[in-house]
Amino acid sequence: MGDWVEACGVDDVEEEDVIRFDHDGRTFAIYRSPDDEFFATDGLCTHEKVHLADGLVMDDIIECPKHNGRFNYKTGAAKGAPVCVNLATYPVKVEAGRVLIQVG
Amino acid sequence: MATAVKTKRDYSLVGESTRIAIETGLASAEWYHTDLPRKAMKELMQRSDGPAIRDTIIWIAAIAGSAAGIIWFWGTWWVVPFLVVYGVLYGSSSDSRWHEGGHGTAFRTRWMNDVVYHIASFMVMRNPVQWRWSHARHHTDTIIVGRDAEIAVMRPPDLLRAALAFTGILDFRYSLPTLVRQAFGRLSEDEKSYIPEMEQHKAVIAARWHVAIYVATIALAIAMGSLLPLVLIGLPRLYGSWHMVLTGLLQHIGLADNVVDHRLNTRTVYMNPISRFIYWNMNYHVEHHMFPMVPYHALPRLHELIKHDLPAPNPSMWHAYREVWPVLLKQLRYEDYFLKRELPPTARPYRDEFHALTIPAAAE
Numbered sequence: 001m002g003d004w005v006e007a008c009g010v011d012d013v014e015e016e017d018v019i020r021f022d023h024d025g026r027t028f029a030i031y032r033s034p035d036d037e038f039f040a041t042d043g044l045c046t047h048e049k050v051h052l053a054d055g056l057v058m059d060d061i062i063e064c065p066k067h068n069g070r071f072n073y074k075t076g077a078a079k080g081a082p083v084c085v086n087l088a089t090y091p092v093k094v095e096a097g098r099v100l101i102q103v104g
Numbered sequence: 105m106a107t108a109v110k111t112k113r114d115y116s117l118v119g120e121s122t123r124i125a126i127e128t129g130l131a132s133a134e135w136y137h138t139d140l141p142r143k144a145m146k147e148l149m150q151r152s153d154g155p156a157i158r159d160t161i162i163w164i165a166a167i168a169g170s171a172a173g174i175i176w177f178w179g180t181w182w183v184v185p186f187l188v189v190y191g192v193l194y195g196s197s198s199d200s201r202w203h204e205g206g207h208g209t210a211f212r213t214r215w216m217n218d219v220v221y222h223i224a225s226f227m228v229m230r231n232p233v234q235w236r237w238s239h240a241r242h243h244t245d246t247i248i249v250g251r252d253a254e255i256a257v258m259r260p261p262d263l264l265r266a267a268l269a270f271t272g273i274l275d276f277r278y279s280l281p282t283l284v285r286q287a288f289g290r291l292s293e294d295e296k297s298y299i300p301e302m303e304q305h306k307a308v309i310a311a312r313w314h315v316a317i318y319v320a321t322i323a324l325a326i327a328m329g330s331l332l333p334l335v336l337i338g339l340p341r342l343y344g345s346w347h348m349v350l351t352g353l354l355q356h357i358g359l360a361d362n363v364v365d366h367r368l369n370t371r372t373v374y375m376n377p378i379s380r381f382i383y384w385n386m387n388y389h390v391e392h393h394m395f396p397m398v399p400y401h402a403l404p405r406l407h408e409l410i411k412h413d414l415p416a417p418n419p420s421m422w423h424a425y426r427e428v429w430p431v432l433l434k435q436l437r438y439e440d441y442f443l444k445r446e447l448p449p450t451a452r453p454y455r456d457e458f459h460a461l462t463i464p465a466a467a468e
Contacts, residue, residue, distance in 0.1 A: 030341070048132060048244055056149040056397055058212070065397050067240045068208045079214075081233070082240040082299055 002104040020053035031073045038092045040101040046085035113249045117294040137366040138368045138413040151212035176245040191344025199348040199390035200384035221233035229279035233307035247361045247369045259439040261432045270465025272345035286311035351383045358431035366393040372417040409430040
């Protein structure tokens, strides 16, 4: 089991949006869904290593800003070309207004 | 990072230029972007079905109406205007629908993008699987020699070839045999270089579907003893692709190659509303390459927000071609020559450290 790491405050992420979080030489994407839940995935697209935090969140989908590849950010599932490899996801919890992710 | 390719350009995707592009860091490089607040970017990226549904209804109605005119007036001279309209809709506007459907930005609803993408891919005679990947590469490595599979005019330019492109003959001669070859399960080394192995069988299946429709159309034409089925399916790619070439050639022609700033290798041209409808606003091409997430209908708004950081757009296609022509002539003798477009004083300068070896060849 990995450590829980504080990523951001709940107000740092707008609803249906994503921000970047860098930790220990790695980069993550922290999502806030339209129904106000938080999720975390690897920060880089599995296709061309572009930062997903510059992309677009639509419902439960994150779309990569470079080639429009889509992932379900809740499960990490790749939703078709040009992305073929799933995203890694990480457990998230909210405590005292802070968003924590468990990094593996 | 070095950017020059002083040896003769090798446009294959598995050759010497490919090796140089990878070794110098030009391949999959980080590209220049104009700074834009996240809030503005989010608004611009927002998807909506409305504009594309409206445009697609108009598009289908115009295709169906002009096709009906061709059938009705077949055998008379009155068929000519209907052929002109149908040809451009089939052979040219399919390119932009293929493009926007492929990016998945035209509609908010994914399946709508996919349906338009597959229909338009057939019309424009492109394997939908192959071209999805080639276009992804085009966005990763825009006009990087040896990497970009969609460089329309190579250097030194073949002007006869460029002129013939307006007739559709060359593209037709390339596209149809390519589909037939792929239908037999054979992908070229270039194609294999950008289509992942796990996707290659899908390219073969797609090619078989396309070829099957063409075979059925030919069979119908023989059975009817008439060219009409082929005039409606397939041949418009010949007689109607001139508008696609007219607008599409301007995207990158005469500008820099092997640079990582779309302001240096891509062109925005103001166009008339009819051409913009056919082309689905891809005349805002620097904006599209810099921010491919922005749907076609939001590109004019994006243009207004970032034009202070871009070279001035060409005010018309005529202006753009007049600008390009002398550059092409000079490239016949000196292929490193290109047009370096001036930035306004409000723009962040080009990063010469990235382009130091190619910039001296530019026409300022």
